[in-house]
Amino acid sequence: MKLYQLIPFLPLAAFVVNILLGKRLFGKQAHWPAVLAVVASWVISVITMRDVIGGAVINEDLYTWVLSAGLRVPVGFLIDPLTAVMLIVVTTVSSLVHIYSIGYMHGDKGYYRFFSYLSLFTFSMLMLVMSNNFLQLYFGWEAVGLCSYFLIGFWYEKKSASDAGKKAFIVNRFGDFGFGLGVIMIFLTFGTLYYQPVFDGMGGIAERSINVLGYDVNLVTLIALLLFCGAVGKSAQMPLHVWLPDAMEGPTPVSALIHAATMVTAGVFMVVRCNAIFSLSHTAMNVVAITGGVTALFAATIALVQNDIKRIVAYSTISQLGYMFLATGVGAYAAGIFHLYTHAFFKALLFLGAGSVMHAMAGELNIQKMGGLKKYMPWTYWTFLLASLSIAGVPGLAGFFSKDEILWRAYSGGPTGRFIWVLATATAILTAFYSFRVVFLAFHGKFRGTHEQEHHLHESPKAMTIPLALLAIGAVAAGWVGIPPLVGEMFGVEHSDWFGEFLAPVVGHPHGEGTHGEEWMVMFISIIGGLLGIGAAALFYLKRTDIPVRLGSVFRAPYRVLWNKYYVDELYSRIIVRPTFWIAKNVIVAVTDGKIIEGIVNGVPKAIGGFGEVLRRVQTGFVHHYAIVMALGLLAITLALLW
Amino acid sequence: MLPKVFFAYFSVMITILSLLVITRRNPVHSILFMLGLFFHIAALYVFLNAEFIAAIQVIVYAGAILVLFLFVVMMLNLREEMLERRYIGAWPVGALLSVTILFSLFSALKVIPQGPAGRYGIEAIKSETHTAALGKILYTEYLFPFEVASVVLLVAIIGAIVLAKKRIKT
Amino acid sequence: MVPLEWYIYLSAVVFAIGVFGFLTRRNIIIMFMSIELMLNAVNISLISFSHYLQDLRGQVLTFFVITVAAAEAAIGLAIIIALFRNKATAHVDEVTEMKG
Numbered sequence: 001m002k003l004y005q006l007i008p009f010l011p012l013a014a015f016v017v018n019i020l021l022g023k024r025l026f027g028k029q030a031h032w033p034a035v036l037a038v039v040a041s042w043v044i045s046v047i048t049m050r051d052v053i054g055g056a057v058i059n060e061d062l063y064t065w066v067l068s069a070g071l072r073v074p075v076g077f078l079i080d081p082l083t084a085v086m087l088i089v090v091t092t093v094s095s096l097v098h099i100y101s102i103g104y105m106h107g108d109k110g111y112y113r114f115f116s117y118l119s120l121f122t123f124s125m126l127m128l129v130m131s132n133n134f135l136q137l138y139f140g141w142e143a144v145g146l147c148s149y150f151l152i153g154f155w156y157e158k159k160s161a162s163d164a165g166k167k168a169f170i171v172n173r174f175g176d177f178g179f180g181l182g183v184i185m186i187f188l189t190f191g192t193l194y195y196q197p198v199f200d201g202m203g204g205i206a207e208r209s210i211n212v213l214g215y216d217v218n219l220v221t222l223i224a225l226l227l228f229c230g231a232v233g234k235s236a237q238m239p240l241h242v243w244l245p246d247a248m249e250g251p252t253p254v255s256a257l258i259h260a261a262t263m264v265t266a267g268v269f270m271v272v273r274c275n276a277i278f279s280l281s282h283t284a285m286n287v288v289a290i291t292g293g294v295t296a297l298f299a300a301t302i303a304l305v306q307n308d309i310k311r312i313v314a315y316s317t318i319s320q321l322g323y324m325f326l327a328t329g330v331g332a333y334a335a336g337i338f339h340l341y342t343h344a345f346f347k348a349l350l351f352l353g354a355g356s357v358m359h360a361m362a363g364e365l366n367i368q369k370m371g372g373l374k375k376y377m378p379w380t381y382w383t384f385l386l387a388s389l390s391i392a393g394v395p396g397l398a399g400f401f402s403k404d405e406i407l408w409r410a411y412s413g414g415p416t417g418r419f420i421w422v423l424a425t426a427t428a429i430l431t432a433f434y435s436f437r438v439v440f441l442a443f444h445g446k447f448r449g450t451h452e453q454e455h456h457l458h459e460s461p462k463a464m465t466i467p468l469a470l471l472a473i474g475a476v477a478a479g480w481v482g483i484p485p486l487v488g489e490m491f492g493v494e495h496s497d498w499f500g501e502f503l504a505p506v507v508g509h510p511h512g513e514g515t516h517g518e519e520w521m522v523m524f525i526s527i528i529g530g531l532l533g534i535g536a537a538a539l540f541y542l543k544r545t546d547i548p549v550r551l552g553s554v555f556r557a558p559y560r561v562l563w564n565k566y567y568v569d570e571l572y573s574r575i576i577v578r579p580t581f582w583i584a585k586n587v588i589v590a591v592t593d594g595k596i597i598e599g600i601v602n603g604v605p606k607a608i609g610g611f612g613e614v615l616r617r618v619q620t621g622f623v624h625h626y627a628i629v630m631a632l633g634l635l636a637i638t639l640a641l642l643w
Numbered sequence: 644m645l646p647k648v649f650f651a652y653f654s655v656m657i658t659i660l661s662l663l664v665i666t667r668r669n670p671v672h673s674i675l676f677m678l679g680l681f682f683h684i685a686a687l688y689v690f691l692n693a694e695f696i697a698a699i700q701v702i703v704y705a706g707a708i709l710v711l712f713l714f715v716v717m718m719l720n721l722r723e724e725m726l727e728r729r730y731i732g733a734w735p736v737g738a739l740l741s742v743t744i745l746f747s748l749f750s751a752l753k754v755i756p757q758g759p760a761g762r763y764g765i766e767a768i769k770s771e772t773h774t775a776a777l778g779k780i781l782y783t784e785y786l787f788p789f790e791v792a793s794v795v796l797l798v799a800i801i802g803a804i805v806l807a808k809k810r811i812k813t
Numbered sequence: 814m815v816p817l818e819w820y821i822y823l824s825a826v827v828f829a830i831g832v833f834g835f836l837t838r839r840n841i842i843i844m845f846m847s848i849e850l851m852l853n854a855v856n857i858s859l860i861s862f863s864h865y866l867q868d869l870r871g872q873v874l875t876f877f878v879i880t881v882a883a884a885e886a887a888i889g890l891a892i893i894i895a896l897f898r899n900k901a902t903a904h905v906d907e908v909t910e911m912k913g
C-alpha cells in the first residue's frame with residue numbers, strides 16, 4: 001500500500017468504523033476516527049503536493065475492478081498537478097469542516113452518523129479526483145451525489161429536508177444521464193476508459209462525425225456536450241441549478257463542504273481534466289462559456305433580494321461556479337481551477353460564518369431579523385468580512401487575483417469571450433453588492449430580532465472559530481500563488497503566476513491576445529466595479545435604508561420575479577414533476593401494476609385452480625374405477641413390452 | 644403320461660376352485676373354496692420339487708391368512724350379505740379387461756425368450772434337501788432382502804395393531 | 814414331462830380370474846381374496862420357471878412374495894376393520910368419501 005493510496009482509504013476506514021461502531025463505542029466522541037482520518041489524509045496530501053512540485057507524476061492501478069470481454073477498468077490513481085491541487089482543496093476544507101462540526105453538531109442525536117457520512121463523502125470525492133479512468137470518475141461522481149443526499153436529508157424527520165435530499169439526487173440524475181451517455185460514447189469510440197489513451201487519441205478523431213437520429217454530429221462535440229451535462233447537474237448550472245438552494249436544508253458544515261468547496265466543483269474538475277476533449281470542439285467550449293456566464297449573472301440577480309442568509313450564499317456559489325465554467329469555456333483552464341481553489345476558502349468561510357451566526361441566533365436565518373452582531377461575535381464578523389472582501393474582488397485578497405485572471409482571459413479570448421466578459425463584469429458588481437448587503441444587514445446597525453434572541457447572542461466555541469480563522473488566512477493569502485505577471489513584474493518577481501505554470505503540463509496555456517494596456521484596463525474596471533458594489537450596498541443598507549424599500553415598491557413586478565427565483569421551480573413543477581406524478585398514479589399504478597402485474601399474479605393461481613378443478617373429476621371416490629385404471633395400466637405395460 | 648394326468652387334474656381343479664372363489668355370494672363359502680385352492684397349489688409345488696415352499700404355502704396362506712380372513716368375515720352380517728348384489732353395475736367392463744389381459748399374457752408367452760439354465764438341478768437339490776438348499780442360498784446371497792422382509796413383517800404387526808385397536812373412550 | 818408353457822398358461826388363467834374378481838365384486842373381502850389369487854398365480858409361474866431353469870432364485874422370490882402377501886393381508890384386514898367401525902358396510906361402492 002503506497003502512501004498516496006492512504007489518502008482516500010483512511011476516510012473510508014473512518015466511515016466503516018463510525019457507521020458500525022459509532023453509536024455504541026464512541027457516542028459523543030464519534031468525531032475522533034473521522035477527524036483523525038481526514039487530518040491524516042491532509043498531511044499525506046501535503047506530502048504528495050511536495051512530491052508533485054518536485055516533478056513526480058503517478059499513474060498506477062491498484063487492482064483490476066472490471067475485466068470483461070473488451071472492457072478493462074481498474075481502481076487506479078492518477079496524481080498530477082491538477083489532482084494535487086484538488087487534493088489540497090478537498091482535504092483542507094474537509095478537515096476544517098470536520099473540526100467545525102465538533103462544535104456545530106454538538107448534542108445532535110445523529111452525531112456518529114454525521115461524521116460517518118462526512119468521511120464517506122471525503123472518500124468519494126477523493127476517489128473522484130484521484131481516478132485515472134472514466135468509470136472510477138463516474139463512481140466517485142455518483143457516490144458524492146449519494147453522500148449529498150444523505151447529508152442534505154440528515155435531519156430526515158423534517159419533511160423539507162428529506163424532500164430537498166430527493167430533489168438534489170433526482171436533478172443530479174438528469175445530468176448524470178447525459179454524463180453516462182458520454183462515458184459510453186468514449187468507450188465505444190476508443191475501446192478503453194483510461195484517461196491517457198483517450199486524451200492522446202482525441203486528436204485523431206477530431207474530424208469524425210456520427211449520425212444521430214438523422215443528423216450528422218461531430219463526435220468530439222457530442223462527447224464533450226454529454227460530459228458537460230453531468231457538470232451542469234453536479235455543479236448546479238442552469239437549467240439544473242434548482243437543487244442547490246434547497247440543499248441548504250442540510251446542516252451548515254455540509255453546505256460548506258459539499259455545496260461550496262468540493263462536490264459542486266467536481267463538474268469544473270471534470271471539464272478541466274477532459275480539456276483535451278473540450279479544446280477540440282469550439283461548439284462545446286462556447287456552450288460551456290455561455291452557460292457559465294449566463295448562470296453567473298442569473299444567480300447573482302436572484303441573490304440580490306433573498307433574505308435567507310444561507311440561500312444568499314448558495315446563489316453566490318452558483319454564480320461563482322458559473323465564473324469557473326466561463327473560464328474553462330474560453331480555454332483558461334488554469335484560471336478556472338485557480339478560482340475553484342480560492343473560492344473553496346472564501347465560500348467555505350462564508351458558509352461556516354453563516355453557521356456561526358445561526359448558532360448564535362438559535363437557528364434564525366432571516367437577515368432582516370439580524371443586525372449589529374459584530375459586537376457580540378467579533379471573530380465571526382472579521383472572518384466573514386474578509387471573505388466578503390475577497391469575493392468582491394478587493395485587490396490583494398485571494399478572490400481578486402482569481403477573478404481578475406478570469407476576466408482578463410474572457411476579454412482576450414475572442415468575440416464570444418468579449419460578450420462573456422460583459423456578463424462577468426456585471427456579475428462582479430452584483431456579487432460585491434449582495435455580499436456586502438449581508439455584511440451590513442447582519443453585522444452592522446441595530447439588532448432587529450426578539451429579546452430572547454438578543455440574550456442568547458454569543459460568540460461560537462473555539463471548535464468553530466478556529467476553522468474560521470484558518471480559512472480566513474486562506475481567503476486572504478491563497479491567491480498569492482497566482483499573481484499575474486503584469487502585477488508581479490511591478491514588484492520585480494519573475495514568473496509570479498506560479499499556479500498557472502504549475503498546471504500547464506496538464507491543461508496547457510490559454511490562447512488569446514491582448515495588450516498590457518488592455519489587461520490594466522480590465523483590472524481597473526473590475527476593481528471599480530467591486531468598489532461600486534460595496535459602496536452601493538453601504539448606501540442602501542447603512543445610510544439610506546429607505547431606498548431599498550422604495551425601490552421594492554416601485555419596481556414591484558421585477559422584484560417579485562427575482563424573489564421567486566424567476567419561477568423556475570414552478571415551471572419545472574408544472575412541466576416535469578406534475579406530469580410524472582400523474583403518469584405514476586394513472587398509468588403505472590393503475591394499468592401496469594393494477595392490471596398487468598396483478599393480472600398475472602392473480603391469474604396464474606386462478607388458471608392453476610381452474611385446471612385443478614377439471615382434473616379432480618378423475619378422483620371419483622369409487623375404488624372400482626381406480627381398479628379399472630390400474631388394470632388398464634397393467635395392460636398397457638404388457639402390450640408395450642410385447643411390441 | 645402320468646405327470647400329465649396329475650397336472651391336468653391339478654390345473655382343472657385350480658381353475659374351477661378359483662372361479663368358485665370369486666363368484667360365491669356367501670363369503671364363508673369363498674374362503675372355504677380358497678382353502679381347497681391353496682391345497683391344490685401346494686400339491687403343484689410338491690410336483691415341481693419345491694417341498695419347502697409347499698409347506699410354507701399351506702402354513703402361511705392356508706393356516707394364517709385364511710384364518711385372518713375368516714375372523715374379519717365374522718364381523719359381517721351374513722344374512723344381509725346374502726341379499727346384496729354381488730357384482731358392480733359395470734361388470735362387463737371388468738370382464739372385458741380381464742379377458743384382454745388373458746389374451747395379452749398368452750401372446751406374451753410366444754415372444755418372451757427363455758433365460759439361461761442355473762446351477763441347481765433336481766439332483767443337486769435332492770442331494771441336500773430342498774430346505775437346506777433354499778436356506779443356503781437365502782442366507783448368503785439374499786441375506787439383505789431376508790432381513791428387509793423381517794422388517795416388513797414387523798411393520799405389519801405394528802400397523803395392524805395400531806389400525807385396528809379399539810379407542811378407549813375416556 | 815409337462816411342458817413349461819402349460820404351467821404359464823395356468824398361471825395366466827388364474828391371474829385373469831383374479832383380475833376379474835378384483836374389478837367386479839362389491840364385497841371388500843372378496844376383492845382381497847382376488848388379490849391373493851393373483852399373487853398365487855404369480856407364485857405358480859415363479860416356481861415353474863425355477864424348476865425348468867434349474868435355478869433356485871424363483872423359489873427365493875416366491876418365499877418373499879408369500880411373506881409380503883402375509884404382511885399385506887394383515888394390514889389390509891386391519892384397515893377393513895377400521896372401515897367397518899366407521900361405515901358399517903362391507904361394500905366398496907358405498908364408500909365414496911374420497912371423491913374429488
